[in-house]
Amino acid sequence: MRARTPRDLNELPYLHRLTSFTGEMEREGSYEWIHFEGCDFEEVDGGSSGFTESAFSAVTFTRGRYRRSQFDDVWLHTVRMVGTDLSETTWMDSECDQAVLAGTExxxxxxxxxxxxxxxxxxxxxxxxxxxxxxxxxxxxxxxxxxxxxxxxxxxxxxxxxxxxxxxxxxxxxxxxxxxxxxxxxxxxxxxxxxxxxxxxxxxxxxxxxxxxxxxxxx
CATH class of the missing domain: 2.160.20.80 (E3 ubiquitin-protein ligase SopA)
Known part of the structure; x- marks a missing residue:
């Protein structure tokens, strides 16, 4: 059976809780109800971080390290991951639309x-x-x-x-x-x-x- 079509941002049940991301991504960071929009993360070490009920729109990850991070109920749209280390990560109840993963671990x-x-x-x-x-x-x-x-x-x-x-x-x-x-x-x-x-x-x-x-x- 064909999977259902992807949701739009405004269809996310936690949309009203989302706040725009500001600052720098950190290692072992905790990110709940965050909207990452138009961000460019280059060679960032965000390993062992947790992302819960968060959204990523037009975000680029280049040669970053996110090893052992957790993605729980996240929504990703037009995301690019180039040479990015996502090894040993955990993903649950998430969806990714129109993304590019090149040379990704x-x-x-x-x-x-x-x-x-x-x-x-x-x-x-x-x-x-x-x-x-x-x-x-x-x-x-x-x-x-x-x-x-x-x-x-x-x-x-x-x-x-x-x-x-x-x-x-x-x-x-x-x-x-x-x-x-x-x-x-x-x-x-x-x-x-x-x-x-x-x-x-x-x-x-x-x-x-x-x-x-x-x-x-x-x-």
Whole structure:
């Protein structure tokens, strides 16, 4: 089933509580009911911070460090993350729309009930992540590494996967049927536990035969 459409800022239930962000982001900071709008965070160390019921609009993160931070019920729109360290972060009940993540570290992160809409992931390290109840809607995932990740109830409606890596990952109720493009560079054996369409199976057949050591001859 296709995920619902993203919410606008004025649809957030905590909108009336939001106050504009001022000052500098700090390590181990606590940010509740904050609206980050038009901010440019370059090489900021915001590690181990907590973001609760907050919104990010047109924010750019460049080479920052936010390791082990927590994002609980956050809303992100037109956010850019370039070379940003988000490893071992925790995400819950959040949504991200029209974001760009390039060269971003997400390794070891945990996500539960998170939806990405119209986002572009380019060369993202998502190794050893744990994704549960996560949807990628109309997204582009290029050179994303899910090596060793655990994916549970994850879907990709309308999304394109280019040169995705799933080495040693584990899938349970992963729905790939809605993906518009499915190009897997490595880790095809990890598709056990995933659902694909007949058309996708035919596209993947040559690569699957190679992984299984099958020789296909019609003579």
């Amino acid at each position: 997400l390794s070891g992160s945990h996500m539960n009930r998170v939806t990405f809409y119209n986002c572009k992931f380019d060369s993202v390290n998502a190794r050893l992540t744990k994704l549960k109840n996560v949807s990628f809607v109309d997204c582009l995932l290029r050179d994303v590494d899910f090596g060793g990740a655990v994916l549970t109830n994850v879907s990709f409606p309308g999304s394109t996967l280019e040169r995705a890596h799933f080495d040693n990952s584990k899938m349970t109720k992963v729905d790939l049927r809605g993906a518009g493009g499915l190009n897997i560079a490595s880790g095809l054996e990890a598709l056990k536990g995933a659902m694909i369409s007949t058309y996708q199976l035919l596209e993947l057949a040559p690569a699957l035969a190679q992984v299984l050591g099958l020789t296909v001859k019609d003579e």
